Amino acid sequence: MTDAKKKKPIPKKPKSTALDAFNAKDAEARKRLAGIFVAFVKLPASRAKKVRGFIFSGYNNSEEAKTYDGRNFEAHIIxxxxxxxxxxxxxxxxxxxxxETRVSTKDYHSYSGRLALTSINQATIESSQFPRASAVEAIFLDKRTTNAEVQRALYTGEFFTAPLHAGAPRVFLCGCYDPARRREVESILNGLLRRKVSASGLRAVVRKLRKAAGVRRVVHQSVPIRFSS
Amino acid sequence: MHRDLVERIVRMSVPQKPEPLARATPHGRMSVQRHARRRSSTTIIGLRYADGILCVADRKMSGYWFRIMSMDFQKIYTVSPISVLMGSGSVVSLQQAERYVRRTAKQFLMQAKVPMSTEGQAALLAEWCELQFMWLGEWFSFFGILAGFDTDGTSHLYAIEQDGCKIEEAQYYATGSGGFEATAVLDQRWEKDMNLAHALHIGVDAQYQAGCRDSGSSDVRLAIPSAAAITKDGVQPISEAYVLQALASVLALKPSKPLKTALALAVAGLS
Known part of the structure; x- marks a missing residue:
């Protein structure tokens, strides 16, 4: 047998590691959450006479935004x-x-809901048992009279908390991981903090958000001040 | 998303039922004679007043048939920043109940940053009692009062019994072996929107009556009752000096033996 006829050994593909699987799931989840978003705009205290702020949810026809409204907190899920x-x-x-059945109606606080969601997100993205990450994010708004907080639960299992009744006005955004879209969405929502918002103004903001995020639907709802202390 | 993962996380988030203790057996660990166990056949009282709830308890612990084991036993436990638990019956049952409620309430406070509501604590305690009673039968003996002032500004007074029943009381409640005598006093003397001094006076009077007629409760002249007030500011133990003032005012109204003798002498002297 001549040398030319000798078969060359086929180079073996490197085995995929847990980190590769994590990166793949992370990329896929980011892709799924590229445009859809849920945002809470906390208004300045001087302008928060009747409403604490606004919730905006942007999604496509094949997706849906859900709201859980309990006694102590509400969760906006996307x-x-x-x-x-x-x-x-x-x-x-x-x-x-x-x-409510085992303890009482008063004791289901936002931490329990947030803990459950972040645990699921972290387990699905980090464990090799699950082929896909859970691309679900939520904003939890406390209705408690003391220590009320805004909590953001991300798809990676991370969460961020901020006081609801105190602190500077700001925008809390979940989803919208496409950098260009995120920049535009944030700039539009930040614009709400600087001027008074009328009903027609809100409709214009919704139109702009739809265009900026590239989604079919954007719904908004006001967060009333009923759960202030 | 996998169903078992969701179920695991749901189980992790909600407080679970406690593990039951060893079942009572005629030849096992639980087969000690019933009267040999330490008991606090006691009188515990919870009554509402203008600012919250006042708790009064006697200090006697009995055991080993009819011996008095202690006259300095504390039956008022602070189980959370907003609530207290008082109990009568077997001392071990009382201490286990206190440990269970305190541990659960502390765990909740660490996670939620707000104290667990009194209703929630009472529900968990009632369920715990039901389980213990089911497993231990007559060896489990607990009659308790859980009182608390919630963060939403409402106060709650719960009567919890060993079979797992939980009753919210609107005005006052007294239980233990001297509970009937104390309730008779409270029925006559309790008023709405009393101040603390008046409420303490009534509470100590009820303890006095219970101590006179019930062998399981301590006489207030031998052991000063312990007391605590639960208001919107939390649990505040009442000092012995303040309880002593109330005790003196109660004893001044009672026709005690020395007083009778003194009166007889006075009458004899006059005549």
């Missing part, structure tokens, strides 16, 4: 696909039911 968002909403309802 994600893709709809099935995962539904599961998170069902889980929050189940948790609420269990807390």
């Amino acid at each position: 994600g893709s696909p709809v099935m995962q968002v539904d599961e998170v909403e069902t889980m929050l309802k189940t948790l609420g039911f269990l807390w």
Whole structure:
């Protein structure tokens, strides 16, 4: 046999590591959350006469934004696909039911809901048992009279908290991981902090957000001041 | 998303039922004679007043048939920043109940940054009692009062019994072996929107009556009752000196033996 006829050994592909799997799931989740978003705009105290702020949720036709409204907190959930968002909403309802029947209606606080969501997100993205990350994010708004907080639960399992009744006005944004879209969405929402908002102004903001984020639907709702102390 | 993961996380988030203790067996660890166990056949009282709830308890612990084991036993436990638990019955049951509620309430406070509501504590304690009673039967003996002032500005007074029943009382409640005598006094003397001094006077009077007629409760002349007030500022133990003032005012109204003798002498002297 001549040398030319000798088969060259095929180079073996390097085995995929846990880190590669994590990166792949992270990239996929970011892609799924590229445009859709949920944002809470906390208004300045001087202008918060009737409303504490606004919630904006942006999503496409195949997606849906859900809201869990309990006695102590409300959660605004966004994600893709709809099935995962539904599961998170069902889980929050189940948790609420269990807390209310086993303990009391007063004791289902936002920390329990946030803990459950972040645990699921962290487990699905970090464990090799799960092929896909859970691309669901939520903003939890406390209705408690003391220590009320805004909590953001991200798809990585991270969470961020900020006081609701104190501190500077600001925008809390979940989702919208496409950098260009995020920049535009943030600039539009930051614009709300600087001027008074009328009903027509809100409609204009919704139109701008739809265009900037590249989503079909943007819904907004005001967060009333009813849960101030 | 996997169903088992969701279920695991749901189980992790909600307080779970406690593990039951060893079942009572005729030849096992629990087969000591019932009267040999330490008991606080006691009188515990919770009554509402203008600013919150006042708790009064006697100090006697009995055991080993009819011996008095202690006259300095504390039956008022602060289980959370907003609530207290008082108990009568078996001392071990009382201390286990206190540990369970305190641990659960502390864990909740660490996570949620707000204290668990009194209703929640009472629900968990009632469930715990039901389980213990189911497993231990007559060896589990607990009659308790849980009182608290919630962060939403409402006060709650719960009567909890060993079979797992939980009753919210609107005015006052007294239980233990001297509970009937104390309730008779409270029925006659309790008023709405009393101040603390008046409420303490009534509470000590009820303890006095219970101590006179019930062998399981301490006589207030031998052991000063312990007291605590629960207001919107939290749990505040009442000092012995303040309780002593109330005790003196109660004893001044009672026809005690020395007083009778003195009166007889006075009458004899006059005549």
